[in-house]
Amino acid sequence: MPSNDPSLKELDLNLLEVLDALLREQSVTRAAEALGMTQSAVSHSLSRLRVFFDDGLFVKSAQGMVGTRKAELLRQPVVDIMATVRQHILTEAGFHPARSRRAFVFAMTDVGELVFLPPLLTELRKEAPHCTVRTVQVPIEQIEGLLASGEVDLALGSIRSAPEGLYRQRLFLNTFVTVISARNMSVGCTLSLEQFQRMPQVVVSLEGKLGTAYDRLVEEQGLERNVFLTTPHFLVVPLLLERHPDLIATVPKELANAFSKYGTLRIVKPPIELPQFALSQHWHPRFHSDPAVSWLRALVKRTFEHYREPDGLSVP
Structure with missing residues (x-):
């Protein structure tokens, strides 16, 4: 009635x-x-x-x-x-990307913005020219709630402690490399173990403290680093190394590649074997069949297919 x-x-x-x-x-x-x-x-x-x-x-x-x-x-x-x-x-x-004016929201870190956004925006502007993009940086414990409510469409990056109830699709594998200032003449084409332990290091930790998989591996090998600065921001690394050439930092390879294009940093292989880690996209089961989110996931996956990594889809 x-x-x-x-x-x-x-x-x-x-x-x-x-x-x-x-x-x-x-x-x-x-x-x-x-x-x-x-x-x-x-x-x-x-x-x-x-x-x-x-x-x-x-x-x-x-x-x-x-x-x-x-x-x-x-x-x-x-x-x-x-x-x-x-x-x-x-x-x-349904969802029609060419006509839609939807605002897509991604959760990602500053390194995610540097690695993911440039190629992703290029493809999105081709296929959905009227859609807009917004990125947010939120604590890991808030990601599931934001994805469940629809406030965030996708979470991109290496979220090692993401809730098990989320869908996850691997985009590509990354690893760590060490970056040094281009003005640092004390290091040649290789970095010795003695230099790695002695030189003051900038360590990036999103939680502001040591404890990542990379940090734990270094500790397990019994290595002592000269940690000079711990920061939650990756993008400050090039500026710090440019102003203080004696510093070194170990960062994800894709990020180092982006930094090195500006000519102020050099990439060297760390003197220890470091693990690979997956960069993935995460979404909530509530929106698994949502046409807009499904289209967006496919766009993200296609954008990074040139890394030629096999799919990995885990279902709750």
């Missing part, structure tokens, strides 16, 4: 989509970018939402827009509704 409640006529799906973006981004500007809308259109939708809910919904603070109590109460229901719409309604309409 149809409802006569006039309020349902005033709340359309577009308003819920805007509220979802505002709750997530806490900024009219960022919400507009995520939705592919103008700031004035988002502001107008927010005004309608405030009238509908008879509440300010957001207040300004030093950290940006902060949700009111009512907005926070609405957060989970809105996330659930939008996830249901994306999974069960939009999927039936």
